[in-house]
Amino acid sequence: MKIQIINKSHHDLPAYATLASAGMDLRANLAEPVVLKPLQRCLIPTGLYMALPIGYEAQVRPRSGLAIKKGITVLNSPGTIDADYRGEICVILVNLSSEEFVIEDGERIAQMVIARHEQVEWETVDTLGDTERGAGGFGHTGKD
Numbered sequence: 001m002k003i004q005i006i007n008k009s010h011h012d013l014p015a016y017a018t019l020a021s022a023g024m025d026l027r028a029n030l031a032e033p034v035v036l037k038p039l040q041r042c043l044i045p046t047g048l049y050m051a052l053p054i055g056y057e058a059q060v061r062p063r064s065g066l067a068i069k070k071g072i073t074v075l076n077s078p079g080t081i082d083a084d085y086r087g088e089i090c091v092i093l094v095n096l097s098s099e100e101f102v103i104e105d106g107e108r109i110a111q112m113v114i115a116r117h118e119q120v121e122w123e124t125v126d127t128l129g130d131t132e133r134g135a136g137g138f139g140h141t142g143k144d
Helices: 064-070
Strands: 004-007 024-027 034-036 041-045 048-051 056-061 072-074 079-081 090-095 101-103 108-116
Touching (some): 034 041, 090 108
Antiparallel strands (some): 024 108, 034 101, 056 079, 056 108
């Protein structure tokens, strides 16, 4: 699939690291480093703008290495970029660690997955069909 993209950053376009990769790394596009203090959140620009086809979204997700090693994650994970959005792709990062984290220009800060989606048409009914699970949730299926 081809997707139109404008790259106003000074970094390469996101790319798949391996043949089987689902996500592409997004890089910070910064004039100077950003210090993210413990429990602080900030919006980090990427310098990328794109036009997704209708029926697709881009999901912005945390990078597992940053999450486990540094406590840095994407706050609204997964963030959704809709097909009709034409603004700059930015990433909301939060520091869940007890130490400051410095975000450098070009640092891989998140990953982006392009995914197909459907829009629904609601059908209002009075009852729903029964299932084995029923209304059980929040860990219900893991109980004996």
